[in-house]
Amino acid sequence: MRVCNKTVDYAFRKAVQGFDIEGKVSTLLLPNDEGFDEETLGGLRRVSSIAPPVFLVxxxxxxxxxxVDDMFNELSESLLEDLRMLVGWGKCSFANWNVWLAHLQQAVDMKLEDAFSKDEVYDEYDKPSDEEWVKIETFSRLVGCRNLVIILGPQVFNK
Structure with missing residues (x-):
């Protein structure tokens, strides 16, 4: 869907006029990955008779x-493979965030317990650098927070 599409512009304008809220619309909440930006929003502003001006949020x-996606993309395939070998988990699907989170969190927990330096078995394996560990820990925290919001969200917002 593109804002500069005349059909969308017309449908949006008709909906706003139909609800008689033309003077009350000041913000549009749009998905980030659909190509909406100030330039494409300008098309809606030009054909719209809505006042005050509409802002993109x-x-x-x-x-x-x-x-989270950007953070995951910063984890190289070789790093993920090294972690997989180091911690000893099976092949992972790139689409399953819960599995990745569990495995990466296991690696973070093992690092915090200093398991990799206590046991000689791990001496043979490549280990992430300090900078890579920060990325892994950050990704684990971000996805963990997301999962917590998903789990607790309905309980918090349905009160």
Whole structure:
């Protein structure tokens, strides 16, 4: 869906006029990855008779998802393979965040327990650098927070 599409512009304008809220719309909450930006929003502003002007606001949940995706993309395949061998988990699917989180959290926990330096078995394996551990820990925290919000969200917001 593109904002500059005349059908979308017309449908949006008709919906706003139909609800008689033309003077009350000041913000549009749009997904971040659909190609919406100030330039494409300009198309809506030009054809719209809505006052005051409409502003673009990004969805916080979508921004958080993008942060997690960016963080995961910073973890190289070779790093993930080294971790897989080091910790001893099987092949992982790139689509399953819960499995990745469990395995990466296991690696973080083992590092915190200093398991990799206590046991000679791990001497043979490549280990992540300090910078890579920070990325792994950050990713684990971000996805853990996301999962916590998913689990606790309905309990908090349905009161």
């Amino acid at each position: 990004y969805c916080c949940a979508d921004l958080f998802r993008l942060m």
